[in-house]
Amino acid sequence: MSKDSAAQFNEYASLYDDVTGLLSKDIVVPSVLRTIGEVEGLSIFDFGCGTGVYCRFLKERGAGRVVGYDLAEGMVNFARRRAEKDALNITFISQLGPDLSGQFDLVLAVYVMPYATSENELQAMCADMVGLLRPGGRLVTLPIHPSYDPRPSYYEPYGFRLIAENLETPHTNGGRVKLQFCKNGEQGAVFAWYWSAASLERALGQAGLQSLTWRNLAAPAYATLDKAPKELHAYLQKPHSIIIQGVRAG
Numbered sequence: 303m304s305k306d307s308a309a310q311f312n313e314y315a316s317l318y319d320d321v322t323g324l325l326s327k328d329i330v331v332p333s334v335l336r337t338i339g340e341v342e343g344l345s346i347f348d349f350g351c352g353t354g355v356y357c358r359f360l361k362e363r364g365a366g367r368v369v370g371y372d373l374a375e376g377m378v379n380f381a382r383r384r385a386e387k388d389a390l391n392i393t394f395i396s397q398l399g400p401d402l403s404g405q406f407d408l409v410l411a412v413y414v415m416p417y418a419t420s421e422n423e424l425q426a427m428c429a430d431m432v433g434l435l436r437p438g439g440r441l442v443t444l445p446i447h448p449s450y451d452p453r454p455s456y457y458e459p460y461g462f463r464l465i466a467e468n469l470e471t472p473h474t475n476g477g478r479v480k481l482q483f484c485k486n487g488e489q490g491a492v493f494a495w496y497w498s499a500a501s502l503e504r505a506l507g508q509a510g511l512q513s514l515t516w517r518n519l520a521a522p523a524y525a526t527l528d529k530a531p532k533e534l535h536a537y538l539q540k541p542h543s544i545i546i547q548g549v550r551a552g
């Protein structure tokens with residue numbers, strides 16, 4: 303995503319900071335935190351941090367150095383103010399510097415890969431993410447699920463619609479997808495790009511990430527799907543995102 307297209311996020315800070323909806327509260331946030339595991343003392347870089355929701359969760363759980371990075375100035379400003387309000391020592395930046403390379407135990411990138419507009423950009427983004435890790439450090443990232451449900455209304459109960467530009471071939475590598483918000487009366491949309499599993503793995507592999515694993519989003523508070531609230535079932539059967547993790551080669 304270029305600096306210009308980052309602007310598409312500036313006006314949606316309050317929407318992204320709200321983690322009280324079903325999807326965030328019961329599925330995405332707990333799945334991400336469970337995948338990350340213990341963070342005590344870890345140095346963590348949140349790539350495409352948005353309003354810094356994960357930075358705050360991780361700092362509150364005992365992480366050491368936490369840096370949030372986002373190209374959209376509106377997001378970074380919101381994130382900084384929000385963390386200050388909670389007296390959390392988190393650094394927020396809107397530019398990557400060479401001094402950061404190889405510094406982090408964990409890089410988190412939630413919903414950022416979909417904003418690479420071309421395969422070259424995807425590779426450059428992955429190189430940036432992996433370059434921030436120390437050898438042996440871990441990347442946790444959430445792209446669009448390669449098998450997301452292409453029916454535009456499918457995710458409406460969860461506050462958004464995913465509308466492929468070409469509805470007849472929604473799972474085309476590099477295809478543009480409109481992400482339309484329909485939550486709390488908010489209207490708006492941003493554009494994202496669909497990347498196949500092969501493209502995602504290739505870009506991460508070329509960046510030097512090894513031992514890639516894919517993990518489905520779940521509702522960790524419930525032992526089995528049938529124990530989860532009924533309104534979550536459709537999402538859990540066809541989640542719009544998935545977790546990929548891997549380790550930087552030593």
Ligand SMILES: C[S@@+](CC[C@H](N)C(=O)[O-])C[C@H]1O[C@@H](n2cnc3c(N)ncnc32)[C@H](O)[C@@H]1O
Pocket residue numbers: 303308311318349350351352353354355356371372373374377411412413414417418427
């Ligand atoms: C969908 S939001 C997710 C924000 C946050 N990770 C979360 O889950 O709440 C995607 C964010 O990624 C940022 N972004 C997209 N491409 C980026 C890039 N190449 N470098 C840094 N930030 C980027 C956008 O500005 C936006 O704030």
